[in-house]
Amino acid sequence: MNGAQAFADPELSARRGTAFDFAAWSQAALGRAESALDAALPQADTVPHHLHEAMRYAVMGGGKRVRALLVAASAEFARCPAPLADAMAVAIELIHAYSLVHDDLPAMDNDELRRGKPTVWKQFGEAQAVLVGDALQSSAFEVLAQACAAQPTSDGLAVIRLLAHASGSQGMCGGQAIDLASEDKALALPEVEQLHRMKTGALLVASVMMPAVAMRLPRAQHEALEQFARTVGLAFQIADDVLDATADSATLGKTAGKDAEQGKATYVSLLGLDDARRRAEALRLQAHAHLDSLGPRDGAGGLDALAALADLIVRRSH
Amino acid sequence: MNGAQAFADPELSARRGTAFDFAAWSQAALGRAESALDAALPQADTVPHHLHEAMRYAVMGGGKRVRALLVAASAEFARCPAPLADAMAVAIELIHAYSLVHDDLPAMDNDELRRGKPTVWKQFGEAQAVLVGDALQSSAFEVLAQACAAQPTSDGLAVIRLLAHASGSQGMCGGQAIDLASEDKALALPEVEQLHRMKTGALLVASVMMPAVAMRLPRAQHEALEQFARTVGLAFQIADDVLDATADSATLGKTAGKDAEQGKATYVSLLGLDDARRRAEALRLQAHAHLDSLGPRDGAGGLDALAALADLIVRRSH
Numbered sequence: 001m002n003g004a005q006a007f008a009d010p011e012l013s014a015r016r017g018t019a020f021d022f023a024a025w026s027q028a029a030l031g032r033a034e035s036a037l038d039a040a041l042p043q044a045d046t047v048p049h050h051l052h053e054a055m056r057y058a059v060m061g062g063g064k065r066v067r068a069l070l071v072a073a074s075a076e077f078a079r080c081p082a083p084l085a086d087a088m089a090v091a092i093e094l095i096h097a098y099s100l101v102h103d104d105l106p107a108m109d110n111d112e113l114r115r116g117k118p119t120v121w122k123q124f125g126e127a128q129a130v131l132v133g134d135a136l137q138s139s140a141f142e143v144l145a146q147a148c149a150a151q152p153t154s155d156g157l158a159v160i161r162l163l164a165h166a167s168g169s170q171g172m173c174g175g176q177a178i179d180l181a182s183e184d185k186a187l188a189l190p191e192v193e194q195l196h197r198m199k200t201g202a203l204l205v206a207s208v209m210m211p212a213v214a215m216r217l218p219r220a221q222h223e224a225l226e227q228f229a230r231t232v233g234l235a236f237q238i239a240d241d242v243l244d245a246t247a248d249s250a251t252l253g254k255t256a257g258k259d260a261e262q263g264k265a266t267y268v269s270l271l272g273l274d275d276a277r278r279r280a281e282a283l284r285l286q287a288h289a290h291l292d293s294l295g296p297r298d299g300a301g302g303l304d305a306l307a308a309l310a311d312l313i314v315r316r317s318h
Numbered sequence: 319m320n321g322a323q324a325f326a327d328p329e330l331s332a333r334r335g336t337a338f339d340f341a342a343w344s345q346a347a348l349g350r351a352e353s354a355l356d357a358a359l360p361q362a363d364t365v366p367h368h369l370h371e372a373m374r375y376a377v378m379g380g381g382k383r384v385r386a387l388l389v390a391a392s393a394e395f396a397r398c399p400a401p402l403a404d405a406m407a408v409a410i411e412l413i414h415a416y417s418l419v420h421d422d423l424p425a426m427d428n429d430e431l432r433r434g435k436p437t438v439w440k441q442f443g444e445a446q447a448v449l450v451g452d453a454l455q456s457s458a459f460e461v462l463a464q465a466c467a468a469q470p471t472s473d474g475l476a477v478i479r480l481l482a483h484a485s486g487s488q489g490m491c492g493g494q495a496i497d498l499a500s501e502d503k504a505l506a507l508p509e510v511e512q513l514h515r516m517k518t519g520a521l522l523v524a525s526v527m528m529p530a531v532a533m534r535l536p537r538a539q540h541e542a543l544e545q546f547a548r549t550v551g552l553a554f555q556i557a558d559d560v561l562d563a564t565a566d567s568a569t570l571g572k573t574a575g576k577d578a579e580q581g582k583a584t585y586v587s588l589l590g591l592d593d594a595r596r597r598a599e600a601l602r603l604q605a606h607a608h609l610d611s612l613g614p615r616d617g618a619g620g621l622d623a624l625a626a627l628a629d630l631i632v633r634r635s636h
Contacts, residue, residue, distance in 0.1 A: 042487060042488065046488070047488075047492070047496075047512075048487070048492045048495045048496050048499070050495065050499060051487050051491070051492055051495040052487060055487060098452075099452075102448050102449075102452060105425075105445075105448060107423075107425075107443075107444035107445045107447075107448060108445045108448060125425075126425035127423075127425045127426050127498050128495065128498070129425075130420050130423060130425060130426060130448065131420075131491050131494055131495050131498075133452070134416075134417075134420060134451070134452075134455065134485075134491050135486045135487035135491040135492070137452065137455050137456070138455070138482045138483075138485040138486030138487070138489075138491065139482070139486050139487065141459045141478060141481075141482040142478075142479055142482035142483050142486060145475045145476075145478040145479035145482060146475075146479055148475050149475040149476065149479070156474075156475050157463045157464075157466050157467040157474050157475065157478075158463075158467065160459060160460075160463040160475075160478060161459075161460055161463035161464055161467070163459075164456045164457070164459040164460035164463060165456075165460050167452075167456040168453045168456030168457050168460060169360060169366070169369050169370060169373060169453035169456070169457065170360065170364070170365075171456075173369070173449050173452050173453035173456065174365070174366050174369055174453070176449055177366045177368065177369040177446065177449050178365075178366050180445050180446070180449075181366070181368060194365075
């Protein structure tokens, strides 16, 4: 798939009645993110070659870059300098990419297909896949520390702390641990929500909040953005569960129908397909309301882009 | 083994003719490091319980804490505030611990014994071990960012960048990747040195340099400390190879004789046992000379402790 095309939905932009061109915005933001990722990763001819080749394979192989786009939109709203915004987008995508590499391992989800390609362990071996993930995580913090140091007025240490916490045992890794422990267990809705708040929500929230923290936004703005991000994070997971239950592997670029096969409790298994879809749509409207409290959308990006991303996250086809 | 006892060597202190009591110093520094690690890791009753229990198992099970002691000694020389020094010791030990958890995995070194106990994957399963390592790495950067933010005059972002680089694909992870790729290959001495400069040396150097970077030591001091750290890092690996070839598993607390069994090129296989020992001793003396350029040892810690640690690293029995 082509990420930029996937985000081009003029119908949605038009419905908001602004001049904001989300297709152009997301294409530009994606282009910046890809360039920044390419520049941040060591070239494959840097020693050790094989590891760097595998790191690039893990990161540069596409993906929707939802987190990078959330960072870019939030950074516009927070008036974050472009080099720092790009570094935050890189850092969050490196963390996300490392988590996919490790999640796909035979000892974890045992997945062989990711973004339409063999997973890193299938392509480079298990040992290499462990190291690729480990090195991508280090790299995220290295990139972030370097970029923050170049913007002395930003609160770089708070940004790093935020990303580290969102990635760790009380964020993404913790959610994955709960997920692994809950296979074939009958989780109830609050448990499923906690799982996903940690497993996928924490990183989505960090994507929106890193620019806000870096630029020390006032408390009220900080809180409205955080509400927006939590709402979108939840909607993202519901949409994911709906897709897992309804789309095919070719469209998803990963193995579809795994949740039901593994007996996992999902929003679809708990609420039914129709109610899950209704819930996601309600969350989309809530997310818009949180943005409305931050000011008018001026068609220039920032809030417009955040709103369009909320739409996209709920209504995406893969 | 008891780490504090292992470092009590009054003979070495006496031979230097100072009043420095290394046994007391290292016991105090170890106590501080253990307390700080205990405080930094979430309690096992924090959700997810199982993951936090496994993280504590991985970290709190002893070990020599060489890296924490190097941080403590260097922090004294650099006059680094204690809370920041403790956080740097914690961060480096968390990174080291995560690397051991991942290195022990079946897909990597396939080790079942570590510090005299079952390895994390043997005790908690492979999937959990992957997550334990991942979360420990995040935790290292979280602890560091938090402590640096509380010391606004320190150069926290430079410290984080240093640790991230030392941990990543051009440091520890990169060294491990080269090591994996070189099994049953006839590496020559320069290649073995590069491997170990990355795999173990990078983190040992970071241990010494984090306080220097945090406190912005003058360039000349920075460089002498870096020379010291590189020399000690190399000596550490040679001593490790000697121990792997000569000690038994019970003394080491891990499987002995693995290098020869796996056909790995080591300092012992390349130089022979006697020359390897002589090389380590020569490096120990070089390390002392680098410290001499930093000023007189006053018996109060800092340089004295760094010197005693260099002695210990070369002359340890496990």
